[in-house]
Amino acid sequence: MSRSLAICRSLLLVPALLLPTLSQAHGPTPQKVDEEIAIAASPDVVWGLVGDFGAIAAWHPGVKEARASGGNEAGKAERELTLANGERIVEGLDEYEAEKRMLGYRLSRENHAAMPVSFYSATLEVVDDGKGGSVVKWGGRFYRADTGNFPPEHLNDAAAVAAMTDFFRSGLESLRVVAEKAP
């Protein structure tokens, strides 16, 4: 416990207030992605594809390669994704509920060149549509890459929303094609 806290008593207010700041941490303004798709394949078939945390490259066109460890154990499993642009990110599995066909994960190593976000958490769930098919819901909460108050265009909220929405949507569309072709 430190009793001697540095006190910045002599900050000149005006210059300090006008300086843009860059933080390595994610900022306080979360953004949302919320996508879903109907698939003419049984929930078990769809979960067979998405329920293997490390096997995302088998159905997501934006993932060239996934190197996984820890299986599907929440709190342990990780996957390092090489995206279409050759850049890598690492995601960690937080929740895994096979009975509910639901998993939750987070970004554990950011890379703005791969994805212009500083952090995200996301949930993917396969819901029985009651008619033999499935609805897959994939949503998440994330923060732009540059969490300062003056982000350049390629690192701002709009860039983050566009990238995440595209990743989720293209993944779901491809998942539908793969699942509907499955035996």
Next chain:
Amino acid sequence: MRGFYPHYGAERTCGPVRSSSSRYCLRALRQVALLLLTFGLPGVVAAGELAWITNQTAGTVSVLDLDALQVIDTVDVPDGPAGVAVTRDGSRVYITHPDLGLVSEIDAATRKLVQSIEVGGSPFGIALDERDRRLLFVTDWSRHILIVIDPKKGIPLDLLAVGQSPAGIVVDELARRVYIADRESDTVTVLDADVARGFAQIKVGSHPFGIAFDQAAKRVYVGNVRSGSLSVIDTADLKETAQIPVGEFPYGIAVGRDGKVYVANQRDDEIAVVDPATASVSGRQSVGRYPDGVAINAAGDRLVVANWFDDSVTVLSLPGLETLARIEVGEGCRAFGQFIGPAPPVP
């Protein structure tokens, strides 16, 4: 020490300044007209308590009547409102805007923006000190400081160093201490509420964010987002006495009148009830998706939680945890802070 550092509570002043009597009458008339417009009928008794929900994406504040369980107004504010604090008398609401470096003030009676105070940086968590004159304590996420603001003068009085990316903040008005959750340095910084002096930096779990204070139990509770735990801090010796596992991504925290701690577990879409006596979770209740800010009313029988993903709030009864209502609010609701107050007296 006291002579050298500024003494924030030195001047004793009272609340809003009254205008001249004729202008006062005009304002009262306008207020009656507004009430008639809002409620349709004369003679409707003002609500008991209001919840002020910041909608960060929408750039608005939803005003929720906790008796009627409905939104009675939506206040336009500058972009990105996140943190919120309501005065004890319910007359004023203060809002942080992290993206704009602003702290704004709403007159709760007219539900209009009164002023926006430029403070710079990323003002986020906010707490009020109303023991002597009114002060605002605001955490600055990106500059890693505490901003002390005099809302009457509309200026920051001081900037004080704290831990990395400070988020939640509470004030112990009697013991004159300020507690701040430093999200990126895994600490709680304890400062003097009156002079620029630090008491301690207490190590807690990973990524502490929300914070709550229990005056009766003399404890501060902090939710550790990454550890999924609640740290218990004894305010007498400023030490962490326990770390209780609560669930995935604890965000908003509030203390009930029974001394139980209510935690919004953002990735579990639930409120977890923590019993500090047994250091364990004694109940759980599902709410909307990605619950964020939580507050409990003065009577202690209502809990309000902002469901960030669903753009709604859930109102639960206490201690029964029965879902009384699910009410639509604005996009990206956060309600980070003590956002419930008495309905303001009609001027």
